[in-house]
Amino acid sequence: MGEAETVSLDLLDRRAVRARARNVAIAAVVVAAALGGIVSLFAGPLGFGVTAAVVAIPLLLLALTESRKTVQLRGHEVVAKALGSRVVDVHEATRFDLFVTDLRGTRTINVLIGGNGKAVSVSLAMYAGTGGRELGIYGLRRLADTLAGNADTRALVLSQLIVAQLQAEARGEAAPNRPLYQLASQAPQGSMAKRLNSDAVARFVAAL
Incomplete structure (x- = not known):
């Protein structure tokens, strides 16, 4: 029996997908830095780091997932x-x-x-x-x-x-x-x- 045919069902080409993922990553860094800066006014550098990580990591994982999704x-x-x-x-x-x-x-x-x-x-x-x-x-x-x-x-x-x-x-x-x-x-x-x-x-x- 021959190998099953594989057909792409990707709506966007890889260049467009990578561009969208890059935009998500940039937005993640910007938002994380902004919120971290606000929290650091009250909690210092530690507050900045924790807040930035909590906000950025899920969004960066989303960007990575989207960039590789087919x-x-x-x-x-x-x-x-x-x-x-x-x-x-x-x-x-x-x-x-x-x-x-x-x-x-x-x-x-x-x-x-x-x-x-x-x-x-x-x-x-x-x-x-x-x-x-x-x-x-x-x-x-x-x-x-x-x-x-x-x-x-x-x-x-x-x-x-x-x-x-x-x-x-x-x-x-x-x-x-x-x-x-x-x-x-x-x-x-x-x-x-x-x-x-x-x-x-x-x-x-x-x-x-």
Whole structure:
């Protein structure tokens, strides 16, 4: 039996990912230094060091994780790698949720696939204004096919949603007329992570 095909599901290229991680690291140092400086007025150098470490270390670990994070589809398994790795078999998964995050006017729509106590988030598209970035055609196609291999109704709905997205792209539809953009726009502004109701998503897909 041949080795399972591996397809990248990374929405952003490595240069963009590293730039975002670098910005997080810089912000971590700046915020840690500022808060440490305030605390040092009352607690001296020790207070500065403890506060700076408490604030900076988690954010620097987040930056390191983000800089190394990749998501792949390997056969019918979704694999997320960063400091370690998580593997979810899509055909055996029991959780399928769409989430929308809104950060400074940029909305990202993600699908969370989980089972057996593990979950992997795949970013499908990112929009700002009337444009944005979407996962590559081949990655979307393979993900749709893999989701269709799970008998769970929610997985089948997500597969149909992705197929509709690909069809809209093939017709040359502008971003606002594509299903993922329309779903992302339904989440309230300023929402860090808004889960879209599964029944509402199913009705939306049925109406496409």
